[in-house]
Amino acid sequence: MxxxxxxxxxxxxxxxxxSACGAPAPGxxxxxxxxxxxxxxxxxxxxxxxxxxxxxxxxxxxxxxxxxxxxxxxxxxxxxxxxxxxxxxxxxxxxxxxxxxxxxxxxxxEGNAIVAAHDITDPADLRGETVAIPHTLSAHHLLLDEMLREAGVDYEEVNIVEMPPPEMPAALSEGRIASYIVAEPFGALGVTLDAGHVLYQSDQFCPGSCxxxxxxxxxxxxxxxxxxxxxxxxxxxxxxxxxxxxxxxxxxxxxxxxxxxxxxxxxxxxxxxxxxxxxxxxxxxxxxxxxxxxxxxxxxxxxxxxxxxxxxxxxx
CATH class of the missing domain: 3.40.190.10 (Periplasmic binding protein-like II)
Structure with missing residues (x-):
């Protein structure tokens, strides 16, 4: 199912x-x-x-x-x-x-960090928590699924929400989410603002590339x-x-x-x-x-x- x-x-x-009405012809x-x-x-x-x-x-x-x-x-x-x-x-x-x-x-x-609140030190800590991704159709969603599976956490145990990337560092800092995975520079921004830390980098789940x-x-x-x-x-x-x-x-x-x-x-x-x-x-x-x-x-x-x-x- x-x-x-x-x-x-x-x-x-x-x-x-x-429909491409009103658009200029290609080139x-x-x-x-x-x-x-x-x-x-x-x-x-x-x-x-x-x-x-x-x-x-x-x-x-x-x-x-x-x-x-x-x-x-x-x-x-x-x-x-x-x-x-x-x-x-x-x-x-x-x-x-x-x-x-x-x-x-x-x-x-590369360049897809899994950023988490400071009290989240293991993927198992995300049970019952909210994790933000930019879109369901994204490498970030796939990375989250990969991390949860390797940690033995059921997908349904985590509340996954879509969120505009610029909102994610603030949402983490305010406790509205426990973690997020997104394109740069918003992962780095969460770290430099001390809203959270890097739990994992993408190459730890996708050797070579994700x-x-x-x-x-x-x-x-x-x-x-x-x-x-x-x-x-x-x-x-x-x-x-x-x-x-x-x-x-x-x-x-x-x-x-x-x-x-x-x-x-x-x-x-x-x-x-x-x-x-x-x-x-x-x-x-x-x-x-x-x-x-x-x-x-x-x-x-x-x-x-x-x-x-x-x-x-x-x-x-």
Whole structure:
């Protein structure tokens, strides 16, 4: 039997608008419009924008900022933006529902801390407590499930709620939740504010990687503006290398897009890797199987139907 508390966020995908009325034709003005939330996981996009003249050989990039994943997915599915840095699992669900998207790269690797109140020292302490995640369709939900299973805690013993990431550190500090798992920099913010501590890092449950955020592009955009999409992807991969550097110039580029103090940003970046943004078939298949196991997806798209790694092949 499917667990109803795991399907709350999934059903919201069905409300997304699929009409592209009023949207410009893909690439018609040599501008690629990419959606994002203001998180450290989207950093390669920030570097493409910051160093646009240096990295982008053709066209321009417009970063479109959203306040929620649902708003971003509405715009992506309707064609109001050409692509997005988005939760991998959300993009897979959109593909499953018939939206023509391709995952062309990762946004990052690692950087998904499980932050808990100071009196929570073991996953077993979360029995009867409330844990916040950003969305049911997220790596953070999968990480929570993995941690609970390894600790022998039944999923139903924990109250799992969806919460906007910026609210999580305050909610932990005020005792409204006992733990949260979310994209950076909000995990690091909870630590630097002393609202809680790191109970676990994602690599303790997903050796090598836990696929979290992906860069996805609309297929119609790539077909109608191949020169612009190719130039953007080349710039994006170079931007990932730049985002991984802890130089003063790189820190300024991060700070221009993230409203956090230097201590929080430095801690956040210490947890994240942008060096390898390729999507491996084995790790993708692991994600597919976990989504099915958790009753979050019936038929997640196959690797060959959803993942496009041509940019990496051309860069070799």
């Amino acid at each position: 499917k667990r109803s508390n795991r399907t709350v966020g999934v059903m919201m995908i069905g409300t997304m608008i699929m 018609e003005d040599d501008v690629i419009r990419i959606g994002h939330l203001p998180i450290t996981h989207a950093a390669p996009l920030y570097f493409v924008k910051e160093f646009e003249d240096e990295l982008l050989s053709h066209g321009n990039i417009e970063l479109v900022r959203f306040s929620s994943w649902i708003e971003l997915m509405d715009a992506l599915n309707a064609g109001r933006i050409d692509g997005a840095s988005v939760l991998f699992e959300l993009a897979m669900k959109a593909k499953e529902r018939g939206i023509d998207l391709s995952a062309v790269a990762l946004g990052h690797r 696929l979290c955020c992906a860069l996805v592009l609309r297929d119609d955009f790539m077909e109608e503006a191949p020169e612009l999409s190719d130039a953007f992807l080349t710039a994006y991969l170079e931007a990932g290398v730049m985002a991984d550097a802890m130089t003063e110039e790189a820190m300024r580029a991060h700070q221009n897009h993230l409203n956090v103090d230097e201590e929080t940003l430095s801690l956040s970046l210490a947890w994240i890797d942008y060096g390898d943004l390729s999507i491996g078939e084995a790790e993708y298949e692991h994600l597919r199987s976990r989504l099915i196991d958790m009753d979050l997806s019936d038929e997640p798209p196959a690797f060959s139907d959803f993942v496009d790694q041509s940019a990496f092949e051309e860069s070799r």
